[in-house]
Amino acid sequence: MNVQIFVPCFIDQLYPQVAFNMVKVLEKAGCKVRYNDNQTCCGQPAFNAGFWGEAKEVCSKFLKDFESADYIVAPSASCIGFVRNYYEKLFENTSQSSRAKKIGNRAFELSDFLVNVLQVDDLGASFHGKATYHDSCAALRECKLKQEPRQLLSKVKGLELVEMNDVETCCGFGGTFAVKFEPISIAMGDQKITNAAATGAEYLISTDMSCLMHIDGCNKHKNAGLQVLHLADVLASGW
Incomplete structure (x- = not known):
């Protein structure tokens, strides 16, 4: 199972051990873990603050960074919930609408991925x-x-x-x-x-x-x- 991990901003900056432990757990579960070091933010802070234009720029980068991922796994239900529930709305009636929907279907919080995908x-x-x-x-x-x-x-x-x-x-x-x-x-x-x-x-x-x-x-x-x-x-x- 090939997995790309997404490491949220605050985990990267404040709690990096959580990301390392997620990798450890995924590898123990039999996954081949990849990390794209081009990744940045999922765009949620800007979106929640009402800056949808700026958020769309960040979210477009997320779509590009994870376009080839079979599965995207993150140690954050907040970020995954945003990608799943709001990307499609943010890119509604745009050329990226289909990509946003597909990437939402491939994004999972850690416990969800372990229990419901890997079983x-x-x-x-x-x-x-x-x-x-x-x-x-x-x-x-x-x-x-x-x-x-x-x-x-x-x-x-x-x-x-x-x-x-x-x-x-x-x-x-x-x-x-x-x-x-x-x-x-x-x-x-x-x-x-x-x-x-x-x-x-x-x-x-x-x-x-x-x-x-x-x-x-x-x-x-x-x-x-x-x-x-x-x-x-x-x-x-x-x-």
Whole structure:
């Protein structure tokens, strides 16, 4: 299975270990992984801020960079959700409409690709500790992922997974939302931390480092003591 990986901007700049762990997991699952170092952003920040013209330029580059990929896999439901759900709208009634639709069909978040394409859920990982899981809005609502991450985590030896209250409620990040509506964003993050800490978990796991970055900021401000981990970090542990 030939796979091209897409590494989102903030992971490239702030959390590169997540990308390395994704490669490790994909190779363990039998994939031949390729990385096109011409890749940049998926275009989501500009699009969400209302700069559709600028976003289209970035998205056009994405189409070109990944045109030959059989599968595109990313450690971010947010970026994949954008490519899947908004590229076709952005390029509607243009010469690139067909390309946008096709590339959306070939783009997958990591857990989605492992479980639903490769049909692999046990990677031999082991991670000892008690954890709770955060459903990112993008994973849950845009990529329709709920059970896939949990299915993978259930096979991790030594991991106790417990559910928090209001698990499907937004963490409050939302990209520029956290900047434009800071008090609301912080309150939502605090609520997520409160619910996570109430489970007695040591770790909070998600498919999206963007959510985890925001949650971790609230967590450190409250001295809640939780550690945040991307799903790839857990699946790459113990082997």
